[in-house]
Amino acid sequence: MPLDVLWFAWLRERVGQPRERIETEAATVRELVAELAAMDQWHAAALADLAAVRVAVDQELAELDAPLAGAREVAFFPPMTGG
Amino acid sequence: MPLDVLWFAWLRERVGQPRERIETEAATVRELVAELAAMDQWHAAALADLAAVRVAVDQELAELDAPLAGAREVAFFPPMTGG
Amino acid sequence: MAARVQAEPFDIAAELAGFGAGAGAVVTFSGLVRDEGGRLLALEIEHYPGMTEKALQAYGEEAARRFDLADWRILHRHGRLAVGEPIMMVATAARHRGAAFAAAEYLMDWLKSRAPFWKREIGPDGAGAWVEARDEDEKSLARWQG
Protein backbone atom coordinates (compact mmCIF):
# COMPACT_ATOMS: atom_id res chain seq x y z
CA MET A 1 0.00 0.00 0.00
CA PRO A 2 1.16 3.60 -0.51
CA LEU A 3 2.02 5.40 2.73
CA ASP A 4 3.14 8.92 3.57
CA VAL A 5 5.95 8.88 6.12
CA LEU A 6 6.60 12.14 7.96
CA TRP A 7 9.65 13.14 10.00
CA PHE A 8 9.88 15.93 12.56
CA ALA A 9 12.59 17.75 14.55
CA TRP A 10 15.94 15.92 14.74
CA LEU A 11 14.52 12.83 13.03
CA ARG A 12 13.71 15.04 10.05
CA GLU A 13 17.28 16.37 10.10
CA ARG A 14 18.76 12.86 10.15
CA VAL A 15 16.55 11.56 7.37
CA GLY A 16 17.13 14.72 5.35
CA GLN A 17 13.53 15.34 4.30
CA PRO A 18 10.26 16.14 6.04
CA ARG A 19 8.12 13.58 4.21
CA GLU A 20 8.30 10.81 1.67
CA ARG A 21 5.83 8.49 0.00
CA ILE A 22 6.67 4.79 0.15
CA GLU A 23 5.14 1.46 -0.85
CA THR A 24 4.92 -0.98 2.02
CA GLU A 25 3.21 -4.16 3.15
CA ALA A 26 4.19 -3.63 6.79
CA ALA A 27 1.40 -4.80 9.12
CA THR A 28 2.52 -2.83 12.18
CA VAL A 29 4.53 0.28 13.01
CA ARG A 30 7.34 -2.00 14.19
CA GLU A 31 7.53 -3.71 10.80
CA LEU A 32 7.52 -0.34 9.07
CA VAL A 33 10.39 0.84 11.29
CA ALA A 34 12.43 -2.19 10.27
CA GLU A 35 11.78 -1.51 6.58
CA LEU A 36 12.66 2.17 6.88
CA ALA A 37 15.83 1.53 8.91
CA ALA A 38 16.99 -0.84 6.17
CA MET A 39 16.61 1.80 3.44
CA ASP A 40 19.86 3.71 4.05
CA GLN A 41 22.21 4.97 6.75
CA TRP A 42 20.20 8.17 7.30
CA HIS A 43 16.95 6.37 8.02
CA ALA A 44 18.89 3.93 10.18
CA ALA A 45 20.37 6.83 12.18
CA ALA A 46 16.96 8.43 12.69
CA LEU A 47 15.50 5.19 14.02
CA ALA A 48 18.55 3.91 15.91
CA ASP A 49 17.14 4.59 19.39
CA LEU A 50 13.45 3.75 19.45
CA ALA A 51 13.16 4.77 23.12
CA ALA A 52 13.63 8.34 21.87
CA VAL A 53 11.09 8.03 19.06
CA ARG A 54 7.37 8.68 19.18
CA VAL A 55 4.88 7.65 16.49
CA ALA A 56 1.57 8.90 15.16
CA VAL A 57 -0.60 6.88 12.79
CA ASP A 58 -3.00 9.06 10.81
CA GLN A 59 -2.32 11.91 13.26
CA GLU A 60 -3.10 9.92 16.41
CA LEU A 61 -0.36 8.91 18.86
CA ALA A 62 0.33 5.18 18.53
CA GLU A 63 2.47 2.40 19.94
CA LEU A 64 5.06 0.38 18.03
CA ASP A 65 2.67 -2.54 17.88
CA ALA A 66 -0.15 -0.53 16.35
CA PRO A 67 -1.55 -2.06 13.13
CA LEU A 68 -1.12 -0.17 9.87
CA ALA A 69 -4.07 -1.61 7.94
CA GLY A 70 -5.76 1.26 6.16
CA ALA A 71 -3.28 3.87 7.41
CA ARG A 72 -2.42 6.72 5.08
CA GLU A 73 0.14 8.67 7.09
CA VAL A 74 2.71 7.66 9.71
CA ALA A 75 4.85 10.25 11.50
CA PHE A 76 8.03 9.75 13.52
CA PHE A 77 9.33 12.35 15.95
CA PRO A 78 11.13 12.84 19.29
CA PRO A 79 9.25 13.26 22.59
CA MET A 80 7.21 16.44 22.38
CA THR A 81 8.34 19.65 24.04
CA GLY A 82 5.43 22.04 23.64
CA GLY A 83 3.92 24.43 26.12
CA MET B 1 -6.69 52.11 78.71
CA PRO B 2 -8.56 53.64 75.73
CA LEU B 3 -9.33 51.15 72.95
CA ASP B 4 -10.99 51.43 69.55
CA VAL B 5 -13.39 48.54 68.95
CA LEU B 6 -14.39 47.88 65.33
CA TRP B 7 -17.28 45.80 64.02
CA PHE B 8 -17.70 44.40 60.53
CA ALA B 9 -20.42 42.71 58.44
CA TRP B 10 -23.31 41.26 60.45
CA LEU B 11 -21.58 41.98 63.77
CA ARG B 12 -21.59 45.67 62.80
CA GLU B 13 -25.29 45.43 62.01
CA ARG B 14 -26.10 43.83 65.37
CA VAL B 15 -24.05 46.34 67.36
CA GLY B 16 -25.47 49.20 65.29
CA GLN B 17 -22.22 51.05 64.69
CA PRO B 18 -18.94 50.38 62.85
CA ARG B 19 -16.63 51.55 65.66
CA GLU B 20 -16.62 52.85 69.19
CA ARG B 21 -14.00 54.03 71.66
CA ILE B 22 -14.10 52.41 75.08
CA GLU B 23 -12.10 52.42 78.31
CA THR B 24 -11.06 48.95 79.44
CA GLU B 25 -8.63 47.12 81.68
CA ALA B 26 -9.22 43.79 79.92
CA ALA B 27 -6.00 41.78 79.75
CA THR B 28 -7.07 39.47 76.93
CA VAL B 29 -9.48 39.42 74.01
CA ARG B 30 -11.65 37.01 75.99
CA GLU B 31 -11.95 39.46 78.91
CA LEU B 32 -12.80 42.23 76.45
CA VAL B 33 -15.52 40.08 74.89
CA ALA B 34 -17.09 39.56 78.34
CA GLU B 35 -17.05 43.31 79.04
CA LEU B 36 -18.56 44.16 75.66
CA ALA B 37 -21.25 41.48 75.86
CA ALA B 38 -22.30 42.92 79.24
CA MET B 39 -22.78 46.44 77.82
CA ASP B 40 -26.22 45.94 76.23
CA GLN B 41 -28.40 43.47 74.33
CA TRP B 42 -26.98 44.49 70.95
CA HIS B 43 -23.37 43.79 71.90
CA ALA B 44 -24.55 40.60 73.58
CA ALA B 45 -26.27 39.52 70.34
CA ALA B 46 -23.17 40.26 68.25
CA LEU B 47 -20.97 38.18 70.50
CA ALA B 48 -23.46 35.41 71.34
CA ASP B 49 -21.77 32.74 69.21
CA LEU B 50 -18.01 33.09 69.49
CA ALA B 51 -17.45 30.17 67.12
CA ALA B 52 -18.74 32.47 64.38
CA VAL B 53 -16.56 35.42 65.42
CA ARG B 54 -13.03 36.25 64.31
CA VAL B 55 -10.77 38.82 65.96
CA ALA B 56 -7.96 41.11 64.91
CA VAL B 57 -5.76 42.98 67.39
CA ASP B 58 -4.09 46.00 65.84
CA GLN B 59 -4.99 44.65 62.39
CA GLU B 60 -3.44 41.20 62.90
CA LEU B 61 -5.61 38.10 63.24
CA ALA B 62 -5.62 36.95 66.87
CA GLU B 63 -7.01 34.24 69.14
CA LEU B 64 -9.38 34.78 72.08
CA ASP B 65 -6.51 34.34 74.50
CA ALA B 66 -4.34 36.99 72.87
CA PRO B 67 -3.11 39.65 75.33
CA LEU B 68 -4.29 43.23 74.89
CA ALA B 69 -1.40 45.05 76.60
CA GLY B 70 -0.52 48.04 74.43
CA ALA B 71 -3.27 47.31 71.88
CA ARG B 72 -4.98 50.31 70.28
CA GLU B 73 -7.57 48.68 68.04
CA VAL B 74 -9.53 45.43 68.28
CA ALA B 75 -11.87 44.31 65.50
CA PHE B 76 -14.61 41.69 65.57
CA PHE B 77 -16.05 40.11 62.43
CA PRO B 78 -17.46 36.90 60.95
CA PRO B 79 -15.29 34.40 59.04
CA MET B 80 -13.92 36.11 55.95
CA THR B 81 -15.42 35.53 52.53
CA GLY B 82 -13.07 37.30 50.15
CA GLY B 83 -11.71 36.17 46.81
CA MET C 1 5.08 42.76 43.68
CA ALA C 2 2.05 44.74 44.68
CA ALA C 3 -1.32 44.41 46.38
CA ARG C 4 -4.13 46.87 45.75
CA VAL C 5 -7.64 47.35 47.13
CA GLN C 6 -10.07 49.56 45.28
CA ALA C 7 -13.75 50.21 44.64
CA GLU C 8 -13.33 50.89 40.91
CA PRO C 9 -13.67 48.14 38.32
CA PHE C 10 -10.42 47.00 36.76
CA ASP C 11 -9.43 45.52 33.45
CA ILE C 12 -7.71 42.16 33.83
CA ALA C 13 -6.05 42.62 30.47
CA ALA C 14 -4.63 46.04 31.35
CA GLU C 15 -3.37 44.76 34.70
CA LEU C 16 -1.35 42.08 32.93
CA ALA C 17 0.52 44.42 30.59
CA GLY C 18 4.22 43.74 31.05
CA PHE C 19 3.62 41.37 33.95
CA GLY C 20 6.13 38.55 34.34
CA ALA C 21 8.34 39.53 31.42
CA GLY C 22 11.33 37.18 31.42
CA ALA C 23 9.81 34.78 33.93
CA GLY C 24 8.73 31.92 31.65
CA ALA C 25 5.47 31.01 33.39
CA VAL C 26 2.58 33.33 34.27
CA VAL C 27 -0.63 32.22 35.99
CA THR C 28 -3.62 34.41 36.66
CA PHE C 29 -6.80 33.81 38.57
CA SER C 30 -9.75 36.13 38.37
CA GLY C 31 -13.04 35.92 40.18
CA LEU C 32 -16.19 37.34 38.59
CA VAL C 33 -19.63 37.96 40.12
CA ARG C 34 -21.88 35.02 39.13
CA ASP C 35 -25.55 35.65 38.56
CA GLU C 36 -26.51 32.44 40.38
CA GLY C 37 -29.31 31.79 37.94
CA GLY C 38 -30.90 35.22 38.32
CA ARG C 39 -30.95 35.08 42.13
CA LEU C 40 -28.22 37.72 42.31
CA LEU C 41 -28.23 41.31 41.12
CA ALA C 42 -24.99 42.44 42.71
CA LEU C 43 -22.45 41.73 45.41
CA GLU C 44 -21.58 44.18 48.14
CA ILE C 45 -18.13 43.73 49.58
CA GLU C 46 -17.15 45.19 52.92
CA HIS C 47 -13.52 45.25 54.01
CA TYR C 48 -11.27 46.46 56.82
CA PRO C 49 -9.33 49.45 55.49
CA GLY C 50 -5.78 49.39 56.74
CA MET C 51 -5.74 45.72 57.68
CA THR C 52 -6.76 44.57 54.20
CA GLU C 53 -3.82 46.16 52.43
CA LYS C 54 -1.36 44.88 55.02
CA ALA C 55 -2.76 41.35 54.89
CA LEU C 56 -2.66 41.15 51.08
CA GLN C 57 0.90 42.49 50.99
CA ALA C 58 1.98 39.97 53.63
CA TYR C 59 0.38 37.02 51.81
CA GLY C 60 1.98 38.12 48.54
CA GLU C 61 5.43 38.39 50.11
CA GLU C 62 5.04 35.02 51.78
CA ALA C 63 4.06 33.42 48.45
CA ALA C 64 7.03 35.07 46.72
CA ARG C 65 9.42 33.57 49.28
CA ARG C 66 7.79 30.17 49.36
CA PHE C 67 7.55 29.69 45.58
CA ASP C 68 10.50 31.85 44.48
CA LEU C 69 8.30 34.11 42.38
CA ALA C 70 9.74 36.54 39.85
CA ASP C 71 6.65 38.72 40.33
CA TRP C 72 3.17 38.71 41.85
CA ARG C 73 0.11 40.92 41.92
CA ILE C 74 -3.08 40.94 44.01
CA LEU C 75 -6.03 43.18 43.29
CA HIS C 76 -9.31 43.07 45.21
CA ARG C 77 -12.36 45.30 45.00
CA HIS C 78 -14.83 46.44 47.63
CA GLY C 79 -18.19 48.17 47.46
CA ARG C 80 -21.04 47.24 45.12
CA LEU C 81 -20.20 44.97 42.16
CA ALA C 82 -22.64 44.09 39.39
CA VAL C 83 -23.09 40.59 38.00
CA GLY C 84 -20.29 39.76 35.55
CA GLU C 85 -17.84 42.27 36.98
CA PRO C 86 -14.40 41.16 38.16
CA ILE C 87 -14.14 40.88 41.96
CA MET C 88 -10.44 40.26 42.25
CA MET C 89 -7.41 38.81 40.57
CA VAL C 90 -4.05 37.35 41.45
CA ALA C 91 -1.16 36.92 39.07
CA THR C 92 2.05 34.99 39.68
CA ALA C 93 5.20 34.71 37.59
CA ALA C 94 7.87 32.07 38.06
CA ARG C 95 10.53 30.19 36.15
CA HIS C 96 8.44 27.04 35.75
CA ARG C 97 4.72 26.43 35.67
CA GLY C 98 4.53 24.29 38.82
CA ALA C 99 5.58 27.16 41.08
CA ALA C 100 3.40 29.70 39.29
CA PHE C 101 0.29 27.48 39.61
CA ALA C 102 0.99 26.57 43.24
CA ALA C 103 1.60 30.18 44.24
CA ALA C 104 -1.65 31.35 42.63
CA GLU C 105 -3.63 28.64 44.43
CA TYR C 106 -1.86 29.42 47.70
CA LEU C 107 -2.73 33.11 47.39
CA MET C 108 -6.35 32.30 46.56
CA ASP C 109 -6.67 30.04 49.59
CA TRP C 110 -5.34 32.77 51.86
CA LEU C 111 -7.50 35.44 50.27
CA LYS C 112 -10.67 33.38 50.57
CA SER C 113 -10.33 32.63 54.26
CA ARG C 114 -7.92 35.09 55.83
CA ALA C 115 -8.21 38.44 54.06
CA PRO C 116 -10.72 40.76 55.78
CA PHE C 117 -13.46 40.89 53.15
CA TRP C 118 -17.13 40.07 53.66
CA LYS C 119 -19.56 39.55 50.81
CA ARG C 120 -23.27 40.28 50.85
CA GLU C 121 -25.58 39.09 48.06
CA ILE C 122 -28.01 41.65 46.72
CA GLY C 123 -31.08 40.06 45.11
CA PRO C 124 -33.64 41.54 42.71
CA ASP C 125 -35.74 42.65 45.73
CA GLY C 126 -32.79 44.56 47.18
CA ALA C 127 -32.51 42.39 50.28
CA GLY C 128 -29.06 41.07 51.06
CA ALA C 129 -27.76 38.00 52.89
CA TRP C 130 -24.16 37.76 54.04
CA VAL C 131 -22.29 35.02 52.23
CA GLU C 132 -21.25 32.25 54.62
CA ALA C 133 -17.71 30.94 54.73
CA ARG C 134 -17.33 27.50 53.13
CA ASP C 135 -15.75 24.60 55.02
CA GLU C 136 -14.15 23.67 51.73
CA ASP C 137 -12.18 26.92 51.66
CA GLU C 138 -10.85 26.29 55.15
CA LYS C 139 -9.76 22.78 54.14
CA SER C 140 -8.15 24.14 51.01
CA LEU C 141 -6.06 26.51 53.12
CA ALA C 142 -5.05 23.78 55.56
CA ARG C 143 -3.14 21.89 52.85
CA TRP C 144 -0.37 24.51 52.86
CA GLN C 145 0.32 24.28 56.56
CA GLY C 146 2.77 22.19 58.52
Added chain:
Amino acid sequence: MAARVQAEPFDIAAELAGFGAGAGAVVTFSGLVRDEGGRLLALEIEHYPGMTEKALQAYGEEAARRFDLADWRILHRHGRLAVGEPIMMVATAARHRGAAFAAAEYLMDWLKSRAPFWKREIGPDGAGAWVEARDEDEKSLARWQG
Protein backbone atom coordinates in the same frame (compact mmCIF):
# COMPACT_ATOMS: atom_id res chain seq x y z
CA MET D 1 -14.12 26.41 23.45
CA ALA D 2 -11.41 26.80 20.86
CA ALA D 3 -7.86 25.76 20.08
CA ARG D 4 -5.66 27.75 17.72
CA VAL D 5 -2.15 27.33 16.28
CA GLN D 6 -0.45 30.28 14.65
CA ALA D 7 2.93 31.78 13.83
CA GLU D 8 1.91 35.36 14.68
CA PRO D 9 2.45 36.80 18.16
CA PHE D 10 -0.70 37.21 20.24
CA ASP D 11 -1.79 39.54 22.97
CA ILE D 12 -2.79 37.65 26.11
CA ALA D 13 -4.92 40.57 27.19
CA ALA D 14 -6.84 40.72 23.92
CA GLU D 15 -7.40 36.96 23.95
CA LEU D 16 -9.08 37.24 27.35
CA ALA D 17 -11.62 39.86 26.36
CA GLY D 18 -15.06 38.51 27.27
CA PHE D 19 -13.67 35.11 28.24
CA GLY D 20 -15.50 33.27 31.00
CA ALA D 21 -18.22 35.88 31.49
CA GLY D 22 -20.69 34.47 34.02
CA ALA D 23 -18.44 31.62 35.10
CA GLY D 24 -17.14 32.86 38.43
CA ALA D 25 -13.57 31.58 38.18
CA VAL D 26 -11.10 32.14 35.36
CA VAL D 27 -7.54 30.78 35.30
CA THR D 28 -4.95 31.53 32.65
CA PHE D 29 -1.50 30.16 32.06
CA SER D 30 0.91 31.74 29.65
CA GLY D 31 4.37 30.64 28.72
CA LEU D 32 6.98 33.18 27.62
CA VAL D 33 10.39 32.67 26.02
CA ARG D 34 13.01 32.95 28.81
CA ASP D 35 16.40 34.40 27.98
CA GLU D 36 18.19 31.77 30.09
CA GLY D 37 20.75 34.29 31.26
CA GLY D 38 21.66 35.49 27.77
CA ARG D 39 22.25 31.95 26.44
CA LEU D 40 19.09 32.19 24.32
CA LEU D 41 18.26 34.57 21.49
CA ALA D 42 15.08 32.90 20.26
CA LEU D 43 13.10 29.70 20.18
CA GLU D 44 12.14 27.92 17.00
CA ILE D 45 9.05 25.78 17.31
CA GLU D 46 8.24 23.05 14.82
CA HIS D 47 4.82 21.40 14.83
CA TYR D 48 2.77 18.83 12.93
CA PRO D 49 0.14 20.76 10.94
CA GLY D 50 -3.14 18.91 10.99
CA MET D 51 -2.38 16.75 13.98
CA THR D 52 -1.60 19.70 16.24
CA GLU D 53 -4.99 21.34 15.83
CA LYS D 54 -6.82 18.04 16.32
CA ALA D 55 -4.79 17.17 19.44
CA LEU D 56 -5.34 20.55 21.08
CA GLN D 57 -9.06 20.45 20.35
CA ALA D 58 -9.30 16.93 21.78
CA TYR D 59 -7.41 17.85 24.97
CA GLY D 60 -9.60 20.92 25.43
CA GLU D 61 -12.80 18.94 25.02
CA GLU D 62 -11.57 16.27 27.41
CA ALA D 63 -10.74 18.94 30.02
CA ALA D 64 -14.16 20.54 29.56
CA ARG D 65 -15.88 17.21 30.24
CA ARG D 66 -13.65 16.24 33.13
CA PHE D 67 -13.80 19.56 34.97
CA ASP D 68 -17.21 20.78 33.80
CA LEU D 69 -15.77 23.92 32.26
CA ALA D 70 -17.93 26.83 31.19
CA ASP D 71 -15.28 27.76 28.63
CA TRP D 72 -11.71 27.02 27.60
CA ARG D 73 -9.14 28.31 25.15
CA ILE D 74 -5.79 27.02 23.92
CA LEU D 75 -3.43 29.04 21.79
CA HIS D 76 0.03 27.88 20.72
CA ARG D 77 2.55 29.45 18.38
CA HIS D 78 5.07 27.91 16.01
CA GLY D 79 7.99 29.34 14.06
CA ARG D 80 10.65 31.66 15.43
CA LEU D 81 9.88 33.39 18.76
CA ALA D 82 12.07 36.08 20.30
CA VAL D 83 12.98 36.18 23.99
CA GLY D 84 10.13 37.60 26.06
CA GLU D 85 7.43 36.73 23.52
CA PRO D 86 4.45 34.61 24.52
CA ILE D 87 4.73 30.99 23.35
CA MET D 88 1.29 29.78 24.28
CA MET D 89 -1.59 30.24 26.64
CA VAL D 90 -4.47 28.26 28.06
CA ALA D 91 -7.51 29.75 29.76
CA THR D 92 -10.20 27.89 31.69
CA ALA D 93 -13.47 29.11 33.15
CA ALA D 94 -15.52 27.23 35.73
CA ARG D 95 -18.00 27.81 38.51
CA HIS D 96 -15.41 27.44 41.27
CA ARG D 97 -11.68 27.99 41.40
CA GLY D 98 -10.70 24.40 42.14
CA ALA D 99 -11.97 23.16 38.78
CA ALA D 100 -10.55 26.12 36.86
CA PHE D 101 -7.07 25.62 38.36
CA ALA D 102 -7.11 21.84 37.90
CA ALA D 103 -8.25 22.10 34.29
CA ALA D 104 -5.51 24.60 33.42
CA GLU D 105 -2.85 22.35 34.95
CA TYR D 106 -4.31 19.33 33.21
CA LEU D 107 -4.19 21.09 29.84
CA MET D 108 -0.63 22.24 30.44
CA ASP D 109 0.50 18.72 31.30
CA TRP D 110 -1.04 17.37 28.09
CA LEU D 111 0.37 20.19 26.00
CA LYS D 112 3.88 19.78 27.36
CA SER D 113 4.16 16.07 26.68
CA ARG D 114 1.53 15.06 24.13
CA ALA D 115 0.96 17.92 21.72
CA PRO D 116 3.18 17.65 18.61
CA PHE D 117 5.49 20.63 19.13
CA TRP D 118 9.29 20.56 19.24
CA LYS D 119 11.39 23.45 20.48
CA ARG D 120 14.86 24.36 19.33
CA GLU D 121 16.98 26.92 21.18
CA ILE D 122 18.70 29.52 19.05
CA GLY D 123 21.78 31.00 20.73
CA PRO D 124 23.70 34.20 19.96
CA ASP D 125 25.89 32.23 17.50
CA GLY D 126 22.86 31.01 15.59
CA ALA D 127 23.39 27.36 16.45
CA GLY D 128 20.38 25.54 17.80
CA ALA D 129 19.93 22.53 20.04
CA TRP D 130 16.62 20.71 20.28
CA VAL D 131 15.08 21.03 23.74
CA GLU D 132 14.90 17.67 25.48
CA ALA D 133 11.71 16.44 27.10
CA ARG D 134 11.80 16.59 30.90
CA ASP D 135 11.05 13.53 33.04
CA GLU D 136 9.25 15.90 35.35
CA ASP D 137 6.71 16.76 32.66
CA GLU D 138 5.98 13.09 32.08
CA LYS D 139 5.45 12.57 35.82
CA SER D 140 3.24 15.60 35.98
CA LEU D 141 1.02 14.12 33.26
CA ALA D 142 0.87 10.72 34.96
CA ARG D 143 -0.98 12.15 37.97
CA TRP D 144 -4.19 12.55 35.89
CA GLN D 145 -4.31 8.95 34.76
CA GLY D 146 -6.01 5.93 36.25
